[in-house]
Amino acid sequence: DTVNGISGNLFDVYLKPYFGNDALRPLCKGDRFIVHGNMHAVEFKVVDAEPADRVVVRPETAIYCSDQPVKREEEERLDGPGYDDVGGVRKQLAQIRELVELPLRHPKLFQTLGVKPPKGILLYGPPGTGKTLLARAIASESGAHFVVVNGPEIMSMIAGQSEANLRKVFEDAEKFAPSVIFMDEIDAIAPNRDKTHGEVERRVVSQLLTLMDGLRPRAQVVVIGATNRPNSLDPALRRFGRFDRELDIGVPDEVGRLEILRIHTKDMPLAEDVDLERIGKDTHGFVGADLAALCSEAALQLIREKMDVIDVEEDTIDVDVLDSLCVCNEHLKHAMEVTKPSALRERGLVEVPKV
Ligand code: ADP
Numbered sequence: 001d002t003v004n005g006i007s008g009n010l011f012d013v014y015l016k017p018y019f020g021n022d023a024l025r026p027l028c029k030g031d032r033f034i035v036h037g038n039m040h041a042v043e044f045k046v047v048d049a050e051p052a053d054r055v056v057v058r059p060e061t062a063i064y065c066s067d068q069p070v071k072r073e074e075e076e077r078l079d080g081p082g083y084d085d086v087g088g089v090r091k092q093l094a095q096i097r098e099l100v101e102l103p104l105r106h107p108k109l110f111q112t113l114g115v116k117p118p119k120g121i122l123l124y125g126p127p128g129t130g131k132t133l134l135a136r137a138i139a140s141e142s143g144a145h146f147v148v149v150n151g152p153e154i155m156s157m158i159a160g161q162s163e164a165n166l167r168k169v170f171e172d173a174e175k176f177a178p179s180v181i182f183m184d185e186i187d188a189i190a191p192n193r194d195k196t197h198g199e200v201e202r203r204v205v206s207q208l209l210t211l212m213d214g215l216r217p218r219a220q221v222v223v224i225g226a227t228n229r230p231n232s233l234d235p236a237l238r239r240f241g242r243f244d245r246e247l248d249i250g251v252p253d254e255v256g257r258l259e260i261l262r263i264h265t266k267d268m269p270l271a272e273d274v275d276l277e278r279i280g281k282d283t284h285g286f287v288g289a290d291l292a293a294l295c296s297e298a299a300l301q302l303i304r305e306k307m308d309v310i311d312v313e314e315d316t317i318d319v320d321v322l323d324s325l326c327v328c329n330e331h332l333k334h335a336m337e338v339t340k341p342s343a344l345r346e347r348g349l350v351e352v353p354k355v
Pocket residue numbers: 085086087088089126127128129130131132133134226260263287288289290292
C-alpha cells in the first residue's frame with residue numbers, strides 16, 4: 001500500500017503511532033500524520049492513497065511526496081474556513097478550541113490526566129451568527145473529518161430511516177476519527193420528549209442519547225449541536241456526559257461587526273472613502289450572514305454600474321475593466337439601504353427588500 005502525501009523533504013522514515021493512539025488505524029484522504037526521522041518531524045497530509053482510499057500505514061509503507069511542501073495557510077484555504085474567517089466570537093472561539101480542538105489533537109494530554117474531554121457541546125444563538133462556520137473552522141484547523149447532520153432533513157426521512165442514518169453518521173465518525181459531527185437545528189432531532197407527542201421524535205431522541213453514550217472516550221469524536229432554541233431540547237441531552245457545555249453565539253456587537261466586515265471585504269478593492277468603522281456602528285442588529293450579504297450587495301451594485309462596459313457575450317473581461325473595479329462608500333450605502341438585519345425581518349419589523 002502506498003500513501004501520497006505533501007510535505008517537506010523525506011527522511012529515512014519510521015512511523016510512530018499517530019493521532020496519539022496506541023493502535024494503528026487506517027489513513028484516509030485529508031488525514032495528517034507525522035513522520036519522525038533524522039531528528040526532524042515532518043507533518044504529512046494525505047492527498048491520495050492506493051489501491052483503496054484507505055490504507056493502514058506500517059513502517060514499511062512507502063510514502064511519496066507528490067508535490068512541493070504546502071504552506072499551512074495555503075493549505076487551510078483549500079480545506080475550508082479557518083479561524084481567521086470567523087469574526088466577533090473571540091471568546092467563544094477560545095473556549096471551543098479548548099473544548100474541541102485540544103482533545104482532538106492531543107488526546108494523550110487528557111488520558112494522562114484522567115480527564116474525559118466533552119463528547120458534545122451546544123452552540124446556541126440566532127441563525128446567521130456563524131455557528132456552522134465556527135464548527136467547520138474547528139474541524140478544518142484541527143484536521144478532523146467533518147460531518148453535517150441537518151436536523152429537519154433527518155426528521156423528514158421515512159420510518160426508521162432517521163435512526164439508521166444517525167447510526168451510520170456516528171459509525172463513520174468513529175471510523176474516520178478524529179471527527180466533528182455538526183448537528184444543525186438539533187432541536188428538530190431532539191425536542192423535549194415531555195412536550196412532543198410524535199412517536200418518531202421520541203425514538204430519534206432515544207437513538208441520539210444511546211449513540212452519544214456509546215461514544216468511547218478515546219473515540220476522538222466530538223458532536224457540536226447548533227440551535228436557536230436551547231430550551232426546547234430534551235433535557236436529558238443537556239445532562240452531564242452529553243451536551244454538557246453550552247456556548248452562546250450571540251448577535252455581534254460593534255467591534256464584532258467591524259471584524260466581520262473586515263473579513264468579508266478582505267479580498268475586495270475598497271476606495272479610500274470607505275469607512276468600515278462607520279458601517280460597523282450603523283449596522284446594529286446585523287448578524288454575520290447579514291454583513292456578508294451587505295458586502296456582496298455592495299459589490300453587485302458596483303458590477304451593475306459597470307454593465308455598460310462589460311460584454312456579457314465575451315468569454316473574458318477586459319483587464320482595464322477589472323483594474324478599475326473598486327467598491328466605494330456609495331455602493332456600501334446603497335447596500336445598507338437594501339440589506340436589513342435578519343432578526344428584524346423575522347419579526348416582521350421591516351419590509352423584506354424586493355430582489
Ligand atoms: P449559523 O450556522 O449560525 O446559522 P452560518 O455559519 O451558516 O450561521 O453563517 C452563514 C454565513 O454568514 C457564513 O458562511 C459566513 O459567510 C457569514 N457569517 C456568519 N457569521 C459570521 C461570523 N461570525 N464571521 C464571519 N462571517 C460570518
